[in-house]
Amino acid sequence: MARGWTGALVDLVLPVQCLGCGIPEIAWCSACQDAACQLRLHSPDPAPVGFPPTVAAAEYAGDVRLAILGAKDRGRRDLVGPVATLLGWAAQAAVPPAERWLVVPMPSNPAAARARGGDHMVRIGLRATAGSGHLFVEALSAGHSGEATRLGAAGRLADRRRSMRLRRDAAALLAGRDVLLVDDIVTTGSTLATAAALVRSAGARAVRAAVVAATEKEVTRR
Template identity: 40%
Template sequence: MGGLGAALADLVLPRTCAGCGVPGPALCRRCAALLGAPREATPRRLPPGMPPTVAAGAYAGPVRPAVAAFKEHGRAELVGPLGAALGRAVGVHAVLLPGRPVLLVPLPPTRAALRARGRDCVRELAAAAADDLRAAGVPAGCVRLLTRTGRVRDSAGLSVAQRRANLAGTFAVRPVRLPTGAVLVVVDDVVTSGATLTEAAAALAATRPDGDTPVLAAVVAATPRPGPRPVRAAPPGCFPDGSPRASRESR
């Protein structure tokens, strides 16, 4: 009956890929492949103290609408493929620290985001990622260690230093007893400047002064760094800046 219901639902509301819009699963194979090659996330201006961060893919192309569909448009079925992508990113850390328990620490949402969406999207992704990691034999879990302590103003238009100052003291750490030798991995859906991850990691590290509990980070996608500006060929008789060659040579 469940399969019949899903088939009837597809007739009324055909499923499409949240990334490219083609009919089919929530995230088609081609779009999912864009989240299949984890890489280091390196913001253009790396914040001091940013934890080593792995992203499953770039926040560009079809990945952008897929993440937005999950967070902003209620497509909860994307928790599977996006959670699996996050699990692959966390798995890079697990491979480098074999045998140690890996605890995924989701960044808590702001009150405004929780009211608007009605759900904790990052926590859902973290739980799905931990499930995938355990299925692959990695001792992983999801733990709510972080809470938000106050209101933060909109960070749009702020520099990296201003973002960090804006976030200072934002996170508090719950007094939870951790397994011996645990590795903490702060997780989020997207990293842009790295300021939020850096502040969260600093809050966690401050409660582990012995340094025995590494604090790392992983995300579904990272905003790609802008590449060098392309050099355009100058018109005949002109320098690369477009000024006439004759006028500059006569100076």
Template identity: 40%
Template structure:
């Protein structure tokens, strides 16, 4: 019921900009420019954990970008999924020049899953929704892509907020798995892990491990990743 009401209310009620509150627009031009007005770049957390895929990010996490992500994830502003998907698609494209040379088949956007209790509390799966929007944007601009939500948490994990980087890695170690039959689906294209935000990189490290375990030696090439935003230090210090 909660998810249904959010879907309907987003269509019939007046909305304000998710970034700055400008009335009668889900995303104003200024906040849209902050979200996807610049080229996506390589991102590395400090310190960078072992096993982290090559990550590209659309924008630094701050001000308008932070507000838009929180409005979508925590406040149910579902209309923001499309602009967030556009930003994520830009980050996916930024990782393509190197990855595409060995790629075969479509891009498979694999969202990093949230804990089940978080999805229930929010009424929607934010990363999955953005992955679907990004896949649609990539197809619209000529890149074969589809969302492939095959990852899931098979055991409970602690809330990551307040944990140090090593604690986050330990908390998530071995927590994700690929759903039955997912390994075979991963063989059909080039997997790109996607998420809305990267902080320490622990979630992407664990997600990459789970993909490699599921597909084994048949896995088609290295895992890459794309996210909407990262802390500014991860984004600005590694321009390329």
């Protein structure tokens, strides 16, 4: 709550400008989004067992990194739409046209989601797939071991992965369905591989993933 209030205050005080080219009154202009988008099939090296076919919209660098961090950790609601646009392009490339898939967001730890004023991948994923005909299902949850606040970034990442679960109320929806997992960043691929194994265990048929950005380097995330 404090974060949201501070963010709103900062927005009032600092004039918004495109984080790429600096033109005024827009968070990230469509020309800069187009320039940043480099759709590609991405696989980490080495790829973890069960890593699903994954389309990334961009590399995790430059404007894209700033936009994701802004939308996710800095309370910049005006960057949610542009980041969702990139994810939407990746999702379109990942799924055959006119097919109806289940879209499943990667869950945040509850403490991280509270600190951000909600689960950012739900916000971004819903925007990215609105009007696509896909069904958005929060089928996964991430608890935590209770030690998350004492863990470093890598520890929190491992904790999120270990604690990922199928939500009991959503698991029945997955049987026999094609599932598109969505996330903001893919690094080692272990989170997507874990999620893919969970949805397959519930009977999902094809499993693919779409992400905003891919990086070879370990990044701080929760």
